[in-house]
Amino acid sequence: MTKSTAPRRTRRSLLRAAVLPVAVAGSLVLVPLPSAFAAPSADVVISEVYGGGGNSGATLKNDFIELANKGGAAFGLAGYSVQYLPGAPSAGSKWGVTALTGSVAPGGRYLIAEAAGTGGTVVLPTPDATGTLALSGASGTVALVQGTDPLSCKTAADCAADPRIKDLVGFGTAVVREGSGPVTGASATASVARTAGLPDTDDNAADLKAGAPTPVNAAGEAPEGGDTPTGPTEPGSVRIHDIQGNTRLSPKTGKNIAGVPGIVTGVRTYGSKGFWIQDPNPDADPATSEGLFVYTGSTPTVAVGDSVLVTGKVAEYYPALSAGGQSITQLTAPAVTVLSAGNAVPAPFVLNGDSIPSAYAPDAAGGSIEGLTLAPASYALDRYESLEGMNVRVENTRVVQATDQYSELWVQARKQDLASSRGGAMYLGYDKPNSGRVMVQSLIPTADRPFPTANVGDELTGVTDGPLDYNRFGGYTLAATTLGALKDNGLQREVTDRALPSEVAIATYNVENLDPSDPDEKFSELAKGVVTNLRSPDIVVLEEIQDNNGAVNDGTVDASSTIAKFTAAIAAAGGPAYDWRSIDPENNKDGGEPGGNIRTVFLFNPARVSFTDTPGGSATSAVDVTGTGKWASLTASPGWIDPGNEAWSSSRKPMVGEFKFHNKKIFVIANHFNSKGGDQGLDSRFQAPARSSEVQRTKQAAVEQAFVAKLLAADPNARVVSVGDFNDYQFSPALATLTKDGVLRDLVNCLPANERYSYVFQGNSQVLDHSLVSPALKHVEYDVVHINSEFASQASDHDPQIVRIKP
Structure with missing residues (x-):
């Protein structure tokens, strides 16, 4: 257990959303092969090989090998190498090796420059790795290898049996290749590259084709310099x-x-x-x-x-x-x-309720919809795709997600979708994705027209025109050449009602990776939210408190300095002198930023409530229930619920503590379930999209539900309040599991439908944070306090919420 002492500040920094010129994943078609290497890759593959650099007739000066990552997470290359073997190896042939470093971003490329010839006029873009391999322009084998020791295999069969080979490409007449044969056509002017979608069926002849070299590095840069191509003089036959x-x-x-x-x-x-x-x-x-x-x-x-x-x-x-x-x-x-020059641009297609269907996407039973003929009159995603790159317009649209740090906002082009009570777009079911949400960026230089700083419920009046793009963070995007004027509708941050003396107030607040290196202004704004907007609750459950040096990955797990700085900021804002309890996690075992060691924390006002300290709680010991009836209690307070269960792998464990208010026992559970990382988005090319992270949260909910059921079996009148960031919706399988058999009820369902949200993502106002109570708690007031998620200026990306209970 960690306890507070005397009082004693890395916001995540994302790069500007850059669109990189990469041709990445499509749907895969797997066919039986006469021989296979590693299982077809879902992440990094060799995407292109060129051995004609500097040869007679070549434009590029260097040979190169390009990797691509079609997965959803970065792929680390530390300890990997690319290796080369001649197409017809002799007894004395050796594999040449180029060691790799760094990583390949999801959807990104990685360029390895190899030997230069004496010819060519164009240099490669800045390579991500450099070697000295002299590839043949006509025939050879390139392998991506886990390790840097040279391979020894010289036949297709022997190489197929080597588990170190992650991917392999044989070209020309190469003896060593995958599948039915090598890919043909390599020359001084032609590379071999994977076709659209980066297929990897372990058949080089099927997966790759020859064509003009197109090297791209991790920054998305293509070759510049050399001889400038001559522009066309006559229109071709293709439109x-x-x-x-x-x-x-x-x-x-x-x-x-x-x-x-x-x-x-x-x-x-x-x-x-x-x-x-x-x-x-x-x-x-x-x-x-x-x-x-x-x-x-x-x-x-x-x-x-x-x-x-x-x-x-x-x-x-x-x-x-x-x-x-x-x-x-x-x-x-x-x-x-x-x-x-000076020609009129084609008239824009107007996006509105008449042109955007209410149905969002065709259902392919989880498969790819890429090969389906577009039906723009039937599905919104098909409508947007049928307009890709075209000039489009929205008129007098409502802002449904505030301006972010990248000068982007979301509008609702289809006014028929359900609006929140404050002007957002309500997300109330997997089948209700709000088909009219569109992101807006600007192509207008900032000096000519600063991007509007808008909150939810504001409007872009008049017309906003520009080409329809697709964004790196997901979502069809209007790249504006004309921006509507901002109408500020005066959205205000909410202040909750004051608790009565007979009510205990319990709040939950995700403070977004808070650590001592964060600016004082962040601490002050978060503290103001606790004191002014939440009215200094008796108990505050915090999520995403980081250790004392934040994302520095040096083994530190203690967070006392982070908490001390936050409680001092609360006191400076006029709040109470909060005491606190928490449990330090094991290093890098609970997810979040590496080195950050995020955890949940109980803050409590000792002038209003007391905490029952029961020793024994740790990151590896499980809390249990002892006693029955009004004597039912915890074996450790604070304690973690079944921390060794596989459901909590790389995720925060629920922390339960025993409090007393007016001499009445209250059990509070602090939660931060695993994130949605890896899920396919609503606008995925796979429909219906897969929500892979949902499986773990449902397991987590089952573990917690069983604990609450055990507590209620010991004392059916136990007062249980479970709050936090559950990273899932009120209609999700996880919340259905958590509330199974009525052990808990989710208070967000008591709100009107247009008020059920605590977070805004891709223009959808949605629920990720929850407050749940056991059946014994009858006199309950509940409020989601909107102070962050709808605003361009945010102390956190979540709204806090509060429960007021007469126990």
């Missing part, structure tokens, strides 16, 4: 709608298309640099988009209104960091000719 096709994947992926005509509708000079073009002469099929993004990799030289011809290679890029995101069809390595 934008031919490239987009009537499904989510282009039928032209991987092909070089010459002379695509269009009008420039938007230019992006940050992140994934490039521009959008749109054909002013559409076809008759509403499923085929007339817009397309042209990835340049450097600041574009075109302007909105230019009529252009573009020659480039068609690629599908999956920008979303979360699993299952949609792709963007784009032209890469472009050559551009400007025919004229």
Whole structure:
């Protein structure tokens, strides 16, 4: 047990949402193979190999190997290597080795520069690793290996049996390859690369094709310099709608298309640099988009209104960091000719309740919808995809998620969706995703028009126009060339009712990775929330209290300095002198930022309530119930519920404590269930999306429900209050499990439907935090106090909530 002493401050920093030019995962088709290496990879694969660098006729100076990560989490490369063997190895042939460092971001690339030849004019983008392997331009084998010792295998069968090989590509006439044969076509001017979706069926001939080299590094940079390609002079026969096709994947992926005509509708000079073009002469099929993004990799030289011809290679890029995101069809390595300037851009498609269907997506029983013909009149996701890259408009729209640190906000283009009591968009079921939510970014230079700082319920009046994009953090995005004016509707932070002297007030507050290195202003704002908005509750359950040095990963687990600084800030804000109790976790065993060691903490006002200290609570010992009736009590207070159970792997364990108020015993459980990391988003290309993290939370709920049931079996009149960040919805299997047999009731269900939220994500006002009580507690008042989630200025990303009880 950890106790407070005398009083004694890393907010997570995310990079600007940059869209990188990568063609990543599609649906996989697995076929029987005559021989297989490792199981088909769900994360890192060898995406491209080029051995013609510097050869006669080559443009690029260096050979290269490119890796891609189609998984939902970063893939560490420490201890890995790429290795090369000639296509027809002799008895004396040795595998060459290039050791790797760092990691491959989810949806990202990793570029390894190898030997340079004497020819070529273009240098690679800055490589992520550098070696000296001299690859053949025509035939050879490249392997991604766990370890840096050279491989010894020289046949396909022997290499297939080596468990160190994570992926392998044989090209040309290589003896060592995967599956039916090597991929053919490599030359001084052609690399071999995986096709759309990065398939890995362990058959090189099927998974990869030859084409123009397209090296991309982890920063999303493509080659610059060298000879400038000559722009097209005549329109080709292919139009934008031919490239987009009537499904989510282009039928032209991987092909070089010459002379695509269009009008420039938007230019992006940050992140994934490039521009959008749109054909002013559409076809008759509403499923085929007339817009397309042209990835340049450097600041574009075109302007909105230019009529252009573009020659480039068609690629599908999956920008979303979360699993299952949609792709963007784009032209890469472009050559551009400007025919004229100052042309009118095509009229925008208006997004509203008439054009956006209420149904969100077709159901493919969890499979990919990428191959389905788009039905834009039936499904919102299909409507957005059919407009990808096109000029779109929203008019007089309500803001449903406040402006964030990246100058982004969300609006509700479809006004028929249920609004919250304060102007948000209510998320009340897996089948009610609010189909009209659209993110808004700006292509207008900040000096010309600062991005509006908006809160939920404000409005963007007039018109907001621009190309329709897809964001790295998920969600279709209007990249605005025209921004509506902000109408401030005066949203105010809530203040809860004052508790009566006969009521005990119990609050829960996720304080978002709080540690002593955070700015004093964060501590002050959080303290103000406790004192002013929550009115200094008798008990405050905190989530995401980090250890004394935050995300420094040095084994520190003590959080006394963090808590002391917070309680001092509360006292300075006019609040009580809170005492506290907590249990230090084992180092890096409870999830969150590595080194941060987040945990739950009880704060309590000793002038109003007392804490029953019972020794024995630790990170490895389980609390139990002893006694019956009014003598029922905990074997440890504070104590953790079954911390050794596999349900709590890499997650916080519920902490239960015994309090007394007016000499009446109250059991309080502090919760922070495992996160939703790894779940597929609502807008996933897999429908219905998989919620893999839900399995663990349901197991966690079962463990806690069993403990509460045991406590109630000992004393049916036990007063139990379970609060915290459960990371799940009131309609989820986890909450259904936690409330099974009526041992607890979820108070959020007592609120009107349009008030059930404590968090806003991708424009949806939703419930992640809960307060639950046992049947003995009849006189209960409950309030979610909205002070953070709806505002551009936030002390935390969660709203606190409070329960007032007459025990």
